[in-house]
Amino acid sequence: MALGRGGVPLVIVMAVVLSSCQTEDQRPLPHYTSNGRGLAPTNAAENKSNRYFIEFRSRYALTYGHTYVVFGRTDKNGNMINPEVAGLAPASPDAASYVVGHFIPVQASTGATDGDLEEQYRSASWRVMLTDDEYRDTVAYIRKLQAKSHLWEASVYNCNAFVADIARHMGYKTPGIWLRPQQFITKLREMNTG
Template sequence: MTLGRGGLSLVILLAFALSSCQTEDKSPQPRFTSNSSGTKAAAAQDKSGGMEAAGAQDKRHFIEFRSRYALTYGHTYVVFGQMDKDGNMIDPEVAGLAPASIDAAPYVIGHFLPVPATTGQTDGDLEEEYRSASWRVILTDDEYNDVVAFIRKQQANSHFWQASVDNCNNWVGEIARHMGYKTPGIWLRPQQFITNLREMNTTDSTSHAA
C-alpha cells in the first residue's frame, strides 16, 4: 500500500508523538483519601482499600482526582459521586477532557491544532489495572453540589482538546482551583500531575494511603 503525501505526513507525526510519549510512569501509586481541607479523613481502612468513617452516614459524597496509564502518556480526569461505608463507589460518574474520537489521527492533530473533544468517560477510566495515581476527597453535601455544578458548566463549555493548552491536566486543574486548591503545571505526565496536586494540598501525615 502506498501513502499520499498527507498520509505519509500523518504517519510521521504519529510516530513522533508515540516515540516521545511512551509511558515512563512509576508503578501504580497508593490510593490517598482526605477531606476537602486536605487533612486525613477520620476513617478506618478495610481490606479492600475502602474507608469506613466512625459515626458517618452509610453514603458519602466524594470527588477523586485520578490518572491512568495509556499507550502514550496517559490521561487525567475526575470520578465523583457517592460511596458506601466501605469506600465502594456507587454509580460513579467520570468527567475529563479528551479527543472525541478513538482514532489516532485526531489525537496527533490535537498536538498542533484544536480537535473536537469529549468530556465524559473514556475507555479504561474506571478499571483499576489502568489507574496510575489517585487522590479522593470526601465532601460535604454543599461542597459536592458546588463542585458538580462547576463540572457541569465546564462540560457544557468545553468543545475542543489541544495537547499544549486545552489538555486533560488543565481541565482537571480548573476543577481543583475552583475548590481552592493549588495546582501544578499542566505539561506534566498525568501520574505526576495527580501526585503533585495531592502533595501540594496535603501532606503524607494528613492524607490516608490505602
C-alpha cells in the same frame, strides 16, 4: 531554512511539550483519601458524614496517559455507587485526531473514556470526601465546565488543564499542565495535603 521571529515561540512550546512526555510512569501509586480540606479523615464519624467524593485520577494508556475525575457517592465501606466520570480528550477514537491535537485544537469529549474505571489502568489517585454542599457545588462546576469545553489541544488545554480547573474551583493549588498524568495527580495531592 531559518525560522522567522514568529517561529521561535512555537519551537519553545513544542520543546516543553515534548520534554514533558519523555519521563517514565512509575508503578501504580497507592490510593489516597482526604476530607474536603485536604486532610486525612480523622475519625469514623467524619467518614460516615462525608458520603460524597471526588477522585482526581490518572491512568495508563498507549500514549502518556490520561487525567480525569470520578465523582459520586460511596457506601459505608467506601466503595463507589454509580460513579460519574469527567475529563477532556479528543472526541474521536481515531488516533489521527489525537496526533493532530498536538498541533491544532480538535473536537473534545468531556465524559468517560475507555479504561477510566478499570482498576488495572489506574496509575495514581487522590480521593477527597465532600459534604453535601461541597459536592453539589463541585458537580455544578463540573457540569458548567463540560458544557463549555469543546476543544482539546495538547499544549494549551489538555486533560490536566481540565482537571486543574476543577481543583482550583475547589480551592486547591495545581501543578503545571505539561506533566505526565501520573505526575500531575501525585503533585496535585502533595501540594494540597502537605
